[in-house]
Amino acid sequence: MPEQTFDQEPDVLWVAAVQVATVWTSPESARAIDAPGISTPTDMDRWTAELTFEKRVALCDENRVQTQLLYGEAVIIMEIKDDWAHIVIPTQPSKKDKRGYPGWVPLNQLKKVHKTEWDQERTAAVTSKFAWLQSADGEPVIKLSFNTMLPILNDEGNRLKAATPNGPLFLAKEHAAIYQTGSGIRQQPGQKLVSAGEHYRKLDYFWGGMSAFGYDCSGFTYAMHKANGYQIPRDADDQLAGGEKVSYHNLMPGDLLFFAYEEGKGNLHHVGFYYGDGKMLHSPQTGKGIELIDLNGTIYEKELCGAARYWQQAGEK
Known part of the structure; x- marks a missing residue:
């Protein structure tokens, strides 16, 4: 991963702490109607349902949105302006910045995690369209998207205990694929x-x-x-x-x-x-x-x- 330019703590990563963090062109890009998409936690179902056709088109035509981050995806913070973080995303290559895709996210949609906790031998990738992260007693906590990837702390029968920005939580095995973190997901035809x-x-x-x-x-x-x-x-x-x-x-x-x-x-x-x-x-x-x-x-x-x-x-x- 490229050198972090804002937070120089060597044992820390910044990761997305909401189900989907939208990456905006500037801190001024988000509108009142976008509140469910910039809140913590986000409510992506509500946001996408409430946006009219015209408001959706404006995300592009008015150059408001750049890309999105999934829960747990790591970023590099370049600067902080008020309550917003200027970031790049190493997992999303772009000619816009050799370090990764650039843009702005609300700072409270990011959290620090310790690399020692995040660096696990195995990773869980969500394979269902959606999957709920659960508390220890099985209560739903966060609705995750397909392709969300989280470090595995322990295999607990029909559930996986995962490291998350919100502490250890649980994911049903039926909604995930497990792969070795060092080698990545096996490439398919x-x-x-x-x-x-x-x-x-x-x-x-x-x-x-x-x-x-x-x-x-x-x-x-x-x-x-x-x-x-x-x-x-x-x-x-x-x-x-x-x-x-x-x-x-x-x-x-x-x-x-x-x-x-x-x-x-x-x-x-x-x-x-x-x-x-x-x-x-x-x-x-x-x-x-x-x-x-x-x-x-x-x-x-x-x-x-x-x-x-x-x-x-x-x-x-």
């Missing part, structure tokens, strides 16, 4: 990426979204790669630049398709998964849900500008 994504068909698009409460186009492709053992850049243009280029006649399920304005000659604006048989699985735009479509005869067919691959065949690992 491309078909597994699209199979994972199919579970989110009809999920509403959310600008900057990185969780099962709503994904944007590149957040969706990022998340399905992450769930299958690959760390790729956060944004679509970086995803195209960083992947292995693939010719259109060699496309395979799990490859990424990229689209640009002016029939593929203008600015890149979209990414989706090649599904096979001329189809694409993607998170299209505000007001629509994740869908599987035939490319033939669509605007996407005209705007296609590139394809890239991050996944590997079993023999290439």
Whole structure:
């Protein structure tokens, strides 16, 4: 991890302490209607339900939101301004900052954890769309998104005791996959990426979204790669630049398709998964849900500008 520039305590990490921490363009970007998304704890169900179409569109058109953090995801704090922290996210590569994706989050949505507690041999990754963290007596505490990853303190039969920003809590095994922290999630072939994504068909698009409460186009492709053992850049243009280029006649399920304005000659604006048989699985735009479509005869067919691959065949690992 890059050197921390704000807090120089060598034994401390800053991590997201809410179910999903939205990363804003500036401390002034959040609006009154965004209160459930900037509170501690957050209420993502309420926030996404109350946002009108126009208010959702403004998150993009008014350049308010950059990305999101999942519970327990580590950040580097660069500065603090009033009650906000200027951060970068090492797990979300970006050309915007070589250390990780930059932006602002409410300071009270972050917590310090000690590296000795956080550095466990095994990690639990949430594999269900949502899973509840529980107290010791089984009471629900925090509703977690798919892809949330937490260190495992102990295996307790049908539950895992996990280290969290809120102290030790419990996660049902049926909602998690366990992997060795040092080696990461086992990398899967491309078909597994699209199979994972199919579970989110009809999920509403959310600008900057990185969780099962709503994904944007590149957040969706990022998340399905992450769930299958690959760390790729956060944004679509970086995803195209960083992947292995693939010719259109060699496309395979799990490859990424990229689209640009002016029939593929203008600015890149979209990414989706090649599904096979001329189809694409993607998170299209505000007001629509994740869908599987035939490319033939669509605007996407005209705007296609590139394809890239991050996944590997079993023999290439």
